[in-house]
Amino acid sequence: MVTFGIEEEYFLVDPSTLRPVSLVDTILGDLPPRARAHGLVTHEFLASQLERASAVFTELADAEADLAAFRGELAAVAGERGVLAVGTGTPFDAPAAPTLTDAARYHRIGSGVRGVVRDHQICATHVHVGVPTREAGVHALNHLRVWLPTLLALTGNSPFWRCRDLGFDSWRAVIMRRWATTGCPPAFTDADDYDRRIRRLVGVGATVDTGTVAWYARLSESYPTLEVRVADAQLDLAPTMLLAAVTRALVVTGVAAGERGAPPPAVEPELLDAALWHASRDGIRGRLLDPTTRELAPARAVTDNLLRWVGDALESTGDRPRVAELVEQVRRTGTGAQQQRRAFRTGGLAGWRELVESSFG
Numbered sequence: 001m002v003t004f005g006i007e008e009e010y011f012l013v014d015p016s017t018l019r020p021v022s023l024v025d026t027i028l029g030d031l032p033p034r035a036r037a038h039g040l041v042t043h044e045f046l047a048s049q050l051e052r053a054s055a056v057f058t059e060l061a062d063a064e065a066d067l068a069a070f071r072g073e074l075a076a077v078a079g080e081r082g083v084l085a086v087g088t089g090t091p092f093d094a095p096a097a098p099t100l101t102d103a104a105r106y107h108r109i110g111s112g113v114r115g116v117v118r119d120h121q122i123c124a125t126h127v128h129v130g131v132p133t134r135e136a137g138v139h140a141l142n143h144l145r146v147w148l149p150t151l152l153a154l155t156g157n158s159p160f161w162r163c164r165d166l167g168f169d170s171w172r173a174v175i176m177r178r179w180a181t182t183g184c185p186p187a188f189t190d191a192d193d194y195d196r197r198i199r200r201l202v203g204v205g206a207t208v209d210t211g212t213v214a215w216y217a218r219l220s221e222s223y224p225t226l227e228v229r230v231a232d233a234q235l236d237l238a239p240t241m242l243l244a245a246v247t248r249a250l251v252v253t254g255v256a257a258g259e260r261g262a263p264p265p266a267v268e269p270e271l272l273d274a275a276l277w278h279a280s281r282d283g284i285r286g287r288l289l290d291p292t293t294r295e296l297a298p299a300r301a302v303t304d305n306l307l308r309w310v311g312d313a314l315e316s317t318g319d320r321p322r323v324a325e326l327v328e329q330v331r332r333t334g335t336g337a338q339q340q341r342r343a344f345r346t347g348g349l350a351g352w353r354e355l356v357e358s359s360f361g
Contacts, residue, residue, distance in 0.1 A: 139258025157336025
């Protein structure tokens with residue numbers, strides 16, 4: 001069975017102001033050993049963020065139980081310190097000048113991106129999927145890259161920025177456009193081409209190492225995995241598990257296509273980039289680019305096409321029934337962005353706070 005792991009990033013926010021608070025060192029120290037037993041919990045770029053990388057899984061249900069248990073532990077520890085742990089791509093409100101985590105690498109990055117730091121207050125969800133070889137990983141990357149806008153549309157969860165609804169489901173994706181490297185990766189001829197080109201970026205702009213190449217999908221430099229990084233941090237686990245299952249299926253499908261010598265879908269880079277922007281704005285509320293036709297189509301039709309595209313892989317992993325449930329759940333309740341808007345519209349700040357608190361713990 002093809003393995004996968006999930007990285008979730010979280011904000012710590014003041015429950016009164018809903019602004020991030022630089023309390024990660026304290027929270028990390030408070031977490032009980034059982035919360036660290038099955039994953040790696042670390043700092044992130046900002047002192048108000050932490051990241052948790054899960055263990056390696058083969059079964060979706062095991063991953064879901066693991067993430068739910070850790071979120072419960074984190075919520076309890078944060079509550080004892082009078083703060084909220086929040087799964088969202090951007091905080092509801094944000095300070096003008098965030099505090100960086102006190103680490104040499106982060107200070108070096110901050111020095112390189114300069115004024116971009118002020119708005120780079122974002123959290124994401126990453127999925128790693130095991131690949132048999134780096135060459136196979138490049139084949140999978142070439143095939144799945146065209147579906148990244150669809151994945152973004154399904155996982156948009158950052159409609160608010162500094163107390164305002166800016167009309168985008170994923171404002172985090174807009175903020176990411178300021179980074180030196182972001183968006184859909186280019187197509188590569190082989191693993192050597194990938195390695196040569198990614199290393200050439202180091203030193204250009206604020207790319208201090210290959211880890212700061214922020215494409216929405218890339219090969220890991222440390223593990224035999226392909227990492228998809230397109231999604232916002234999530235309110236609850238339904239879209240996270242949907243993302244994990246579909247990402248694994250896309251990798252399996254891409255590896256198999258590479259073995260057959262099947263060419264990846266041809267989508268012009270400018271069209272793919274515009275499709276990402278389009279998905280960050282509208283999510284699943286309107287139309288999306290269908291990479292098989294290179295035309296806009298209703299979001300439901302495009303997501304259904306995605307599920308058909310990876311249908312054989314979902315069968316092989318046994319995830320098809322669960323994915324069908326998760327897709328319907330997201331369509332019924334809305335993405336995180338839609339839920340946030342609904343909660344704020346009906347309950348104001350108290351409604352937003354109640355939503356994120358009840359969804360997370």
